[in-house]
Amino acid sequence: MYRLLRFILVVALLSPVVTSSVFANAEAHHGAPDKELTPEEQRDENNAFVKHHTIDSHDFGIVSNEETGTHIGFPLPVILWDGGLHVFMSSAFEHGEKVVESKGNYYKLEHDGKIYKTDEHGVVMTETSIDKETKEEIVHELKPLDFSITKNVFVTIFMCILMFFLFKGIAKSYKTGLAPTGAAKFFEPIILFIRDEIAIPNIGEKAHKKYMVYLLTVFFFIWFLNLIGMTPLGINVTGNIAVTFVLAIFTFLITQFTGKKDYWMHIFWMPGVPVPMKIILIPIELIGLVVKPFALMIRLYANMLAGHIVLGALIAAVYFFDAYLAKTAFLGLTFFMNIIELLVAALQAYIFTMLTALYFGSAAAVHEEAH
Amino acid sequence: MIGAGLIVIGVGIGIGRIGGSAMEAIARQPEATNKIQTAMLIAAALIEGIGFAALFAA
Numbered sequence: 001m002y003r004l005l006r007f008i009l010v011v012a013l014l015s016p017v018v019t020s021s022v023f024a025n026a027e028a029h030h031g032a033p034d035k036e037l038t039p040e041e042q043r044d045e046n047n048a049f050v051k052h053h054t055i056d057s058h059d060f061g062i063v064s065n066e067e068t069g070t071h072i073g074f075p076l077p078v079i080l081w082d083g084g085l086h087v088f089m090s091s092a093f094e095h096g097e098k099v100v101e102s103k104g105n106y107y108k109l110e111h112d113g114k115i116y117k118t119d120e121h122g123v124v125m126t127e128t129s130i131d132k133e134t135k136e137e138i139v140h141e142l143k144p145l146d147f148s149i150t151k152n153v154f155v156t157i158f159m160c161i162l163m164f165f166l167f168k169g170i171a172k173s174y175k176t177g178l179a180p181t182g183a184a185k186f187f188e189p190i191i192l193f194i195r196d197e198i199a200i201p202n203i204g205e206k207a208h209k210k211y212m213v214y215l216l217t218v219f220f221f222i223w224f225l226n227l228i229g230m231t232p233l234g235i236n237v238t239g240n241i242a243v244t245f246v247l248a249i250f251t252f253l254i255t256q257f258t259g260k261k262d263y264w265m266h267i268f269w270m271p272g273v274p275v276p277m278k279i280i281l282i283p284i285e286l287i288g289l290v291v292k293p294f295a296l297m298i299r300l301y302a303n304m305l306a307g308h309i310v311l312g313a314l315i316a317a318v319y320f321f322d323a324y325l326a327k328t329a330f331l332g333l334t335f336f337m338n339i340i341e342l343l344v345a346a347l348q349a350y351i352f353t354m355l356t357a358l359y360f361g362s363a364a365a366v367h368e369e370a371h
Numbered sequence: 372m373i374g375a376g377l378i379v380i381g382v383g384i385g386i387g388r389i390g391g392s393a394m395e396a397i398a399r400q401p402e403a404t405n406k407i408q409t410a411m412l413i414a415a416a417l418i419e420g421i422g423f424a425a426l427f428a429a
Contacts (some may be wrong), residue, residue: 298420
């Protein structure tokens with residue numbers, strides 16, 4: 001009896017968290033729910049909805065309603081380098097409709113989210129070059145170098161500041177005593193888990209301390225960013241291959257620069273193996289050196305992006321059907337998918353951290369005994 | 372299209388087998404449940420990583 005009540009309580013508490021993403025998108029998605037759309041229009045709208053929630057954008061739009069034309073959100077600065085520095089707010093673009101003039105150059109925001117260089121009438125300037133081999137003309141559009149503060153950059157910076165103050169505060173709270181208080185009560189078991197279950201088994205008692213900084217940072221960074229991606233705001237930072245690429249590059253660089261002699265020996269001249277095998281192993285190990293961080297990047301990126309796309313498609317499917325039974329079925333499916341996504345958020349952070357620790361372990365390993 | 376289906380079959384078989392042997396191991400030795408669970412999740416994530424990489428290539 002008690003267990004049943006507890007189950008109902010958990011479901012009731014979780015449902016607003018999860019279904020909020022469905023209803024927050026109701027206004028944005030269908031301004032008038034009883035308007036009839038052809039299947040093609042419906043599909044285009046669904047695609048646009050999923051796209052809006054998975055790609056980067058130059059302004060922080062929270063909710064927008066195409067029917068009434070209201071957009072809630074704030075614009076972000078656009079910083080372009082095109083021979084000279086151009087800075088302006090993205091509200092000048094007016095959601096891709098206006099051509100912006102800056103220091104004599106004109107720029108337009110296209111539907112794929114990128115900024116192109118145009119002439120004053122909004123026609124994109126192109127440059128034709130001749131392909132050396134096939135002698136065909138290739139036309140490619142001119143784009144300035146885009147250093148803007150986009151939605152992902154803004155959220156990443158915000159997350160850095162948030163994490164900095166959060167963990168500074170937790171560290172300070174330990175000055176008054178060893179027992180944790182406040183936020184430390186929640187984070188201490190997690191931090192100890194990373195140290196005792198991830199760092200020490202993989203790297204060893206002696207060498208793990210200097211790697212703990214990076215491991216803790218990367219775990220909480222990925223976990224918090226994944227959780228923010230689960231909110232209905234449509235922020236998708238870890239599902240962006242550039243972000244995961246940088247994280248993988250950091251892991252790669254740290255492994256290389258802290259590698260001891262045994263690490264390089266294992267790659268180039270594996271001890272305890274006959275010489276012909278050693279020659280064969282060298283290219284395999286070199287490829288492995290690059291493939292391992294590459295797999296880290298792809299794993300996190302694909303998991304997060306696929307999760308967002310599936311959730312977006314399921315939410316769109318709720319509005320696609322007219323029969324209420326189908327709507328309820330898809331709503332239930334969305335609920336479960338959202339729960340699974342919450343699990344995946346934490347799991348991917350854990351996997352990334354664990355594999356990073358594994359690679360650090362092989363770098364820092366010092367074998368005293370002979371193989 | 373067919374490639375994507377084959378990839379999903381491969382990933383499904385792989386993770387299914389890991390799950391199955393993990394269940395058997397837990398049934399044999401319930402005290403080691405935590406360790407087995409951890410190892411199962413790690414192996415599942417690795418297999419899914421390859422699956423996703425292949426899915427994007429296809």
